[in-house]
Amino acid sequence: MRAEATPQEHPAERRAIRVRGLVQGVGFRPHVYRCAQACAVSGFVCNDTQGVLIEAEGHDLDAFVELLQCELPPLARLDSLLQQPVPARGDNDFHIAPSRGGAARGAAIPADAAICDDCLQELFDPGDRRFLHPFIACCNCGPRYTMTRALPYDRGHTAMADFDFCPACASDYTDPGNRRFHAEPLACHDCGPQLSNSVEAVARALAAGQIVAIKGVGGYHLACDARNDAAVQQLRSRKQRDGKPFAVMVLNTRCAARYSELDEGAVRALRSPERPVTVAPVNTGKPGLSAELSRDLGTLGIMLPYTAVHYLLFHALLGCPDTSRWLREANDIALVMTSANISGEPLITDAVTAAARLGGIADCFLHHNRDIPARADDSVVRASARQYTVIRRARGFAPHAIKLHSDGPAVLALGAHLKTTVTLTRGNRAHISPHVGDLDTAEAIALHRETANALEQMLQTAPQRVACDMADDFASTRLATQLSEQRNLPLLRVQHHHAHVAAVLAEHRVTGPVLGMALDGHGQGLDGAAWGGELLRVDGAEMQRVGHLSALSLPGGDRAAREPWRMAAGILHRLDRSDEIADRFRDQPLAAALGQWLRTGETGDTTSAGRLFDAAAGLLGICPVSRFEGEAPMLLEGLVRGELTDGDHYQLLDGILDFTPLLTRLADCADPTRGAREFHGTLLRGLTDWALDAAARQRVDTIALCGGCFINHYLATELPLRLQAAGLTVLQAVAMPPNDGAISLGQAWVACHHDTARA
Incomplete structure (x- = not known):
């Protein structure tokens, strides 16, 4: 289509404009086309190896560039726009050119979007030719990532390549005035996918x-x-x-x-x-x-x-x-x-x-x-009214890239064991896969490997480093080791809670030094012990443990994480009340034997905040045995009614926070609701004092909050307010979950900061 002539106030010029961000699969090229028509600009737009390339020629390109940025399509996000002059060609029109091969280094893979209001109205309009069409979509909605086979995001690289346009859809696709102009999911009853039954x-x-x-x-x-x-x-x-x-x-x-x-x-x-x-x-x-x-x-x-x-x-x-x-x-x-x-x-x-x-x-x-x-x-x-916490990052969010503070080597990070994701960095972008899940089955482990391969293929990027957890028994660590050996790549093992903190820093593009509070269920510490309630000083790739929760007994090892009554039994033993265990937990067949064994045997210890929640739930009789991960803390939180009881039943000495006084009170609490209020109130007060004490000792004023325990409503919302009121800058997960779903991002961030000699 020929651009309309306008009064010539300035000499014609031509610029090459490179745009990066979420600009593929969201109607950005049609948007550029319409802006060009409105500003009487000639030239072209296409996807290329740098993101989106525009060559624009006209008499007022500043107005064109301003319009590009002010009226973006609903799903688009513009991260950067760079311009440079190029020789004029005297083009007579503006067109959408074929994509130039290769994955866009600066482009984001588009995520799926829910059906938009316009398509929804058409879906139930008897006069519309897509009336009741199960796969209706346009530039503003529909599947993106889930139907993408490769970049750049064009129909030929998606699952829709299997369906040829009918004449009517072909007309919609090529009509600049149509909402479906270059909409890759475009289809109708005559040419699109079909359901198997009614x-x-x-x-x-x-x-x-x-x-x-x-x-x-x-x-x-x-x-x-x-x-x-x-x-x-x-x-x-x-x-x-x-x-x-x-x-x-x-x-x-x-x-x-x-x-x-x-x-x-x-x-x-x-x-x-x-x-x-x-x-x-x-x-x-x-x-x-x-x-x-x-x-x-x-x-x-x-x-x-x-x-x-x-x-x-x-x-x-x-x-x-x-x-x-x-x-x-x-x-x-x-x-x-x-x-x-x-x-x-x-x-x-x-x-x-x-x-x-x-x-x-x-x-x-x-x-x-x-x-x-x-x-x-x-x-x-x-x-919540202030924010929302991502618990599982998948459809709709993934694989939107996290913009990092600077360019770095391509790192493939394989995550942890639970709630696993995979991250592949390219330039200053971290591309995180959707939720893979727990690596407990052969099928899940195979999917994990498949996900890593798919990210490499889709992004057309070969990693230069591999990162993983420190734990040798994780399937993710075994895969990382295999890939490192097969490809002769440096392997960096990142301590679990260091990765938690680093994931938050990656989101906020902060390098440090900061204080990190990591509260979760379990992660192997630098000393080989079970950590999970940690204060870390993080500065780039460097990490120092500066505080932790007082260790709790872990009777039965991993079984204690699934059976909170065991954590409660360990507390009773610490309080010289082992003789109560058999009667108190008489519904548990092993209670008497465990009570006897605690008097004569040894148990492992953990600083885990998750196990602290379990111990409280066990002492209050809320959840003797968990049917799924996190049930005991969830039930404990669900019992809170009204205001929290802000107690001071804890001890803080040399960076070690001990909640034994609180657990002592819960051991004699007959009202679980009152106990839940007191537990949460005391926990918040103790964590606040702990953080402020460490911040003063370390002379830092920024703290990153992370770990699966921050899915708890009170930790996620009340603790940041208390720390901010005391003068600290608080960083929290926003686009990523606070739990292990963010571990791969944190591992990648640490690996990017590691110099080549040490990696």
């Missing part, structure tokens, strides 16, 4: 109490009626998921408010393009959901639909209403929507595997024939 049949199965396996954008879900106790119990039994909460999908925030107490932050998270599972307090005044969803936790993971198929399901369950009012109205329909896998195994992405692995779980299947090159589970966040 949505109405699936809706009838759900209404009848059956379990359905549904292929989504990043893998399969298992779904059932969340109000049907028998259906939820059946799903829990078949999926071998004892106790761990299920996420629930409802139509809109009015429906969500029936079941959860939503503040402004939760509503914002639910409606965001990422559409994560959002953990919020249960609305106890409006029951209706199965008690089997989230037993006694006081919270519910809830999310809104994010694909056309989800909306079509709700439409069918509501009897196929013929107006759009139903989209905004409240209803009581709620669907369990959980990852379709056997617990501990990776998310399933293809029909053959789904039939083989889910045949004993699902009563009905809804497949489609679009490939899923990249798995992505649902993201999980916990929202």
